[in-house]
Amino acid sequence: MNSSVEHLNVARGDLFTEEKIIELFEQNHFVVIGLYAAVFVTALFANLLVIVTVFKDKFMQNVTNYFLVNLSVADLLVALICMPNAAWRAYTDIYRFGLFTCKISAYLQFRQNEAQTQLQKEKGSYYAAVIRAGKPERPDKKPH
Numbered sequence: 001m002n003s004s005v006e007h008l009n010v011a012r013g014d015l016f017t018e019e020k021i022i023e024l025f026e027q028n029h030f031v032v033i034g035l036y037a038a039v040f041v042t043a044l045f046a047n048l049l050v051i052v053t054v055f056k057d058k059f060m061q062n063v064t065n066y067f068l069v070n071l072s073v074a075d076l077l078v079a080l081i082c083m084p085n086a087a088w089r090a091y092t093d094i095y096r097f098g099l100f101t102c103k104i105s106a107y108l109q110f111r112q113n114e115a116q117t118q119l120q121k122e123k124g125s126y127y128a129a130v131i132r133a134g135k136p137e138r139p140d141k142k143p144h
Contacts, residue, residue: 032087032090032091037087040079043076043078047079048072050068051076054068055069067118081108085097085102
């Protein structure tokens with residue numbers, strides 16, 4: 001294709017339509033696998049860092065941080081079991097991991113979403129408690 005025509009298409013925004021992006025990902029599986037690998041390494045490093053930090057530092061050992069450790073363990077399980085499956089499915093339509101892995105992958109994804117929802121509820125109630133604790137109760141106004 002002529003470079004001036006490509007430049008015109010990019011300027012008009014025709015080159016990066018949703019269909020074109022999906023087609024490029026289907027043609028270039030290594031890009032998708034590379035993105036999965038980057039997310040996988042980041043998830044592994046960040047979640048292990050949270051777990052080690054909470055267990056090494058006595059100051060960090062409280063109920064809220066134990067919820068974060070719980071969420072990090074769930075994220076690690078998803079990263080170790082579910083992400084390789086998802087990367088493989090992005091690469092090919094043939095599933096070669098067996099029935100057990102298929103079932104446990106779906107279950108872990110569900111439990112991880114449930115853990116995140118519970119953590120959000122805890123954060124909301126914690127925030128409300130902190131806000132209320134910062135405001136003193138209003139004493140009854142008594143005339144002098």
